[in-house]
Amino acid sequence: MAKIYVSPRTIVVPGDLIAEGDDVEVESLFIEKRGKKFYATITGLVSVEQAEEKYRINIIPLEGAYIPRPGDIVIGLVEDIGLTHWEIDISSPYKGILTVQEALDKPFNPVTDSLKRYLDVGDYVVAKVIAFDRARDPLLTIKGKGLGRVTEGSIIEIKPSRVPRVIGKKGSMVNMLMKETGCEILVGQNGRILVKCPSKDIEEVLILSIKKIEAEAHTTGLTERVREFIRKEREKRGV
Amino acid sequence: MPKLKRHTMETLLARGVRLDGRRLDEVRRIEIVPGYVEKAEGSALVRLGHTVVLAGVKTDIVAPFPDTPNDGVLVVHAEFVPLASPTFEPGPPDENAIELARVIDRSLREIRAVALDKLVLEPGKHVWRVFVDIYVLNHDGNLFDASMLASMAALMVTRLPKPVKTDNGYRVDRTKYTMLLPINHRVVSVTLAKISGKLIVDPTYEEEQVADTRLVIAVSDDGRIAGMQKTGMGSLSYNEVLNAVSIALNKAKTYLSVLEETVTPYRAKLEEELAKISEEGQEEQPPLIPKREHLETETIEQGEVVEEAAEGESEKVE
Amino acid sequence: MGGTGAEKPVLIRWEEREGVKTPVRIDGRLPEQLRPIRIEVGVLGNADGSALVEYGATRVLAAVYGPREAVPRHVALPDRAIIRCRYHMAPFSTEERKTPAPTRREVELSKVIREALESVVLTEMYPRTSIDVYMEVLQSDGGTRTAAITAASLALADAGIAMRDLVAGVAVGKVDGILVLDINEVEDNYAEADMPVAMAPSLDKVLLLQLNGVLSHDEFIKALELARKGILEIYKLQKEALRKKYVEVETSVTG
Numbered sequence: 001m002a003k004i005y006v007s008p009r010t011i012v013v014p015g016d017l018i019a020e021g022d023d024v025e026v027e028s029l030f031i032e033k034r035g036k037k038f039y040a041t042i043t044g045l046v047s048v049e050q051a052e053e054k055y056r057i058n059i060i061p062l063e064g065a066y067i068p069r070p071g072d073i074v075i076g077l078v079e080d081i082g083l084t085h086w087e088i089d090i091s092s093p094y095k096g097i098l099t100v101q102e103a104l105d106k107p108f109n110p111v112t113d114s115l116k117r118y119l120d121v122g123d124y125v126v127a128k129v130i131a132f133d134r135a136r137d138p139l140l141t142i143k144g145k146g147l148g149r150v151t152e153g154s155i156i157e158i159k160p161s162r163v164p165r166v167i168g169k170k171g172s173m174v175n176m177l178m179k180e181t182g183c184e185i186l187v188g189q190n191g192r193i194l195v196k197c198p199s200k201d202i203e204e205v206l207i208l209s210i211k212k213i214e215a216e217a218h219t220t221g222l223t224e225r226v227r228e229f230i231r232k233e234r235e236k237r238g239v
Numbered sequence: 240m241p242k243l244k245r246h247t248m249e250t251l252l253a254r255g256v257r258l259d260g261r262r263l264d265e266v267r268r269i270e271i272v273p274g275y276v277e278k279a280e281g282s283a284l285v286r287l288g289h290t291v292v293l294a295g296v297k298t299d300i301v302a303p304f305p306d307t308p309n310d311g312v313l314v315v316h317a318e319f320v321p322l323a324s325p326t327f328e329p330g331p332p333d334e335n336a337i338e339l340a341r342v343i344d345r346s347l348r349e350i351r352a353v354a355l356d357k358l359v360l361e362p363g364k365h366v367w368r369v370f371v372d373i374y375v376l377n378h379d380g381n382l383f384d385a386s387m388l389a390s391m392a393a394l395m396v397t398r399l400p401k402p403v404k405t406d407n408g409y410r411v412d413r414t415k416y417t418m419l420l421p422i423n424h425r426v427v428s429v430t431l432a433k434i435s436g437k438l439i440v441d442p443t444y445e446e447e448q449v450a451d452t453r454l455v456i457a458v459s460d461d462g463r464i465a466g467m468q469k470t471g472m473g474s475l476s477y478n479e480v481l482n483a484v485s486i487a488l489n490k491a492k493t494y495l496s497v498l499e500e501t502v503t504p505y506r507a508k509l510e511e512e513l514a515k516i517s518e519e520g521q522e523e524q525p526p527l528i529p530k531r532e533h534l535e536t537e538t539i540e541q542g543e544v545v546e547e548a549a550e551g552e553s554e555k556v557e
Numbered sequence: 558m559g560g561t562g563a564e565k566p567v568l569i570r571w572e573e574r575e576g577v578k579t580p581v582r583i584d585g586r587l588p589e590q591l592r593p594i595r596i597e598v599g600v601l602g603n604a605d606g607s608a609l610v611e612y613g614a615t616r617v618l619a620a621v622y623g624p625r626e627a628v629p630r631h632v633a634l635p636d637r638a639i640i641r642c643r644y645h646m647a648p649f650s651t652e653e654r655k656t657p658a659p660t661r662r663e664v665e666l667s668k669v670i671r672e673a674l675e676s677v678v679l680t681e682m683y684p685r686t687s688i689d690v691y692m693e694v695l696q697s698d699g700g701t702r703t704a705a706i707t708a709a710s711l712a713l714a715d716a717g718i719a720m721r722d723l724v725a726g727v728a729v730g731k732v733d734g735i736l737v738l739d740i741n742e743v744e745d746n747y748a749e750a751d752m753p754v755a756m757a758p759s760l761d762k763v764l765l766l767q768l769n770g771v772l773s774h775d776e777f778i779k780a781l782e783l784a785r786k787g788i789l790e791i792y793k794l795q796k797e798a799l800r801k802k803y804v805e806v807e808t809s810v811t812g
Contacts, residue, residue, distance in 0.1 A: 013799045014677075014714050015722035015759040015792075029682070030719055039759065041679060041719045043799055062803065063606070064717025065624050067683070093624045093686040134684040135635060161717060219807045334668040337661045349750070349770045452672075454766070464777050467752070467768035470669070474676045474762035477785065481778060488774055 281397025311358025606716025726755030
């Protein structure tokens with residue numbers, strides 16, 4: 001038995017009553033249970049899924065800082081270099097730490113070698129968050145397929161809260177973007193996106209489309225509108 | 240606070256008792272020593288359990304505020320001096336000291352506890368300015384109630400020195416006293432803290448550390464609410480607020496009766512002495528140094544009073 | 558309060574309305590009426606969240622930066638965010654120029670506002686960071702701290718910071734013996750009592766409560782109830798304003 005007080009895919013704000021009852025499952029960090037009632041604690045898009053008698057409620061925040069989670073792929077910017085680690089800006093209130101062991105396959109001697117040789121301040125990296133417990137800064141690794149220093153392409157920054165929309169359900173949005181533009185796209189969970197496009201014109205169209213998704217993230221029918229948009233823009237530019 | 244102690248505190252509270260054995264609405268032992276600082280125009284030392292606050296009153300003659308030309312000036316200031324607690328740092332008053340001074344100021348001002356209109360020498364030009372300086376000497380919780388008591392008691396026993404007319408105004412002659420500060424109302428405050436859903440009166444320092452929040456309610460001798468301040472993080476439910484106010488209006492009587500028993504007779508004695516002096520028309524009077532009835536066995540070491548850089552004009556409290 | 562220098566204006570006049578003698582305030586409002594309230598969210602580009610709130614002529618701008626790295630590092634708490642608040646009045650916001658330096662009043666108000674917000678922000682979700690809330694009073698006409706906390710709460714929501722509820726505030730006054738809601742500056746100058754209140758309505762929690770003035774027990778109970786009523790109205794407007802930002806985009810693209 002449960003009562004749902006919101007329509008699915010509507011905007012909720014802190015303090016909004018979402019649901020009440022026994023058969024309610026919560027998927028989000030941003031829903032607070034008070035007795036048998038469930039309240040939103042953030043501004044976001046609410047979703048309600050029903051499976052027989054059970055309801056699953058979730059909120060996708062529309063705003064907010066990027067808080068790292070282990071397993072996230074992020075695109076970081078090297079900010080500082082220590083003796084055996086780099087400090088990486090991952091667009092978060094928390095700084096990413098990349099130790100030399102998580103970057104190089106061979107042993108590293110700080111006396112004879114310097115970290116600068118491998119990654120310098122200002123370099124972008126594609127990294128994975130391997131650990132983040134609230135007591136220490138998040139630990140990163142660039143060892144692994146697809147990870148490492150960024151050598152080509154362009155970086156686009158969007159609000160981290162809009163990342164789920166750019167990726168889409170099961171990658172539907174980002175796959176559409178890649179198909180329609182022919183670009184390679186890597187979306188970091190922290191709101192940084194790496195794109196490699198066949199031409200500067202196409203890159204421009206892609207950037208505009210990503211910005212459009214960012215602005216209209218909470219609306220319906222977005223995938224179709226963006227597809228239309230890309231086709232029109234490509235036509236305009238004759239590419 | 241160690242978890243175990245906190246747990247003990249909460250268990251006891253559930254049974255209506257506190258760590259020091261008091262009931263939820265019981266106030267600690269109160270001691271007021273009026274006239275503690277003989278050289279000040281007025282003063283009072285208050286002990287509330289282990290909390291010790293000293294209030295001193297000094298006066299001088301100034302121009303009134305432009306929007307109140309027929310009123311004297313009242314200024315309340317508080318210092319949380321480092322000797323009172325390991326948590327007090329040297330330096331100008333922090334937000335806690337500022338808040339306390341302003342709450343006490345408002346509680347005295349709005350109800351006109353002191354008859355400021357009777358402190359005018361020349362309307363619009365020269366009026367008495369009364370400084371109340373609150374000095375916290377030992378912090379064991381409930382600084383508001385202790386400071387309010389000390390301030391009220393000090394004001395109740397304040398004598399105004401003789402104003403002497405000069406070419407461009409007045410100066411003050413503190414070898415002679417003319418009158419007692421005119422008082423309209425006695426005001427006290429009752430502080431309640433909320434711990435584990437229970438409201439307790441007169442919290443100790445430890446209790447304040449675990450409390451959700453505190454509510455300070457100023458009450459006048461005629462049973463009106465003369466001020467209120469919710470202080471500290473946390474919150475109270477709507478009904479808890481109403482409940483707290485009811486408790487406070489009741490508990491105020493405890494504080495008011497201490498003032499009545501200790502300070503009122505002292506003030507009466509001062510009035511007598513002043514009346515005698517004016518009768519006998521003495522030109523030179525020895526400064527009135529009322530004997531302290533008993534000496535404390537603990538000597539209170541006055542720390543260095545650091546001169547604070549002038550904050551500019553005393554602000555009108557809004 | 559209680560200025561005796563200037564001539565006191567008529568704060569309450571009694572008029573016949575629908576055959577009943579009704580008290581009417583200096584600006585024409587009835588005792589239980591709020592001033593016109595205007596709210597705009599997301600007005601500043603650099604801040605993570607922002608809001609502009611107007612209660613009549615009182616105008617307050619709030620901005621939130623955070624959660625961000627706490628600097629200096631030693632102020633950070635290991636298990637939650639610290640909240641820093643600054644309530645400040647612009648020098649041109651008041652009738653007489655106000656000194657830009659922080660006054661004791663601003664220190665006190667920054668404290669009580671911070672304490673109110675700390676009760677609702679889910680700081681444990683952002684350990685070792687700081688959330689900085691800045692409130693600037695651009696124009697002052699009474700009720701500035703309540704407009705400020707209303708704006709601060711919206712700015713926090715706009716920044717996507719997790720909170721248990723929004724916070725709305727309003728000041729109740731006693732003017733010529735009548736309890737009135739949302740006092741303006743003139744009323745405040747002559748009021749017998751001025752009581753700012755802020756609540757988190759869905760939690761029924763009182764987060765900010767001050768009384769400057771004198772009330773009987775009975776008057777206090779009525780005043781608190783009047784404040785709650787006003788707060789609930791403002792709370793509705795806050796939610797509308799937060800949603801508005803997204804609804805506008807939605808309607809413009811989907812028609």
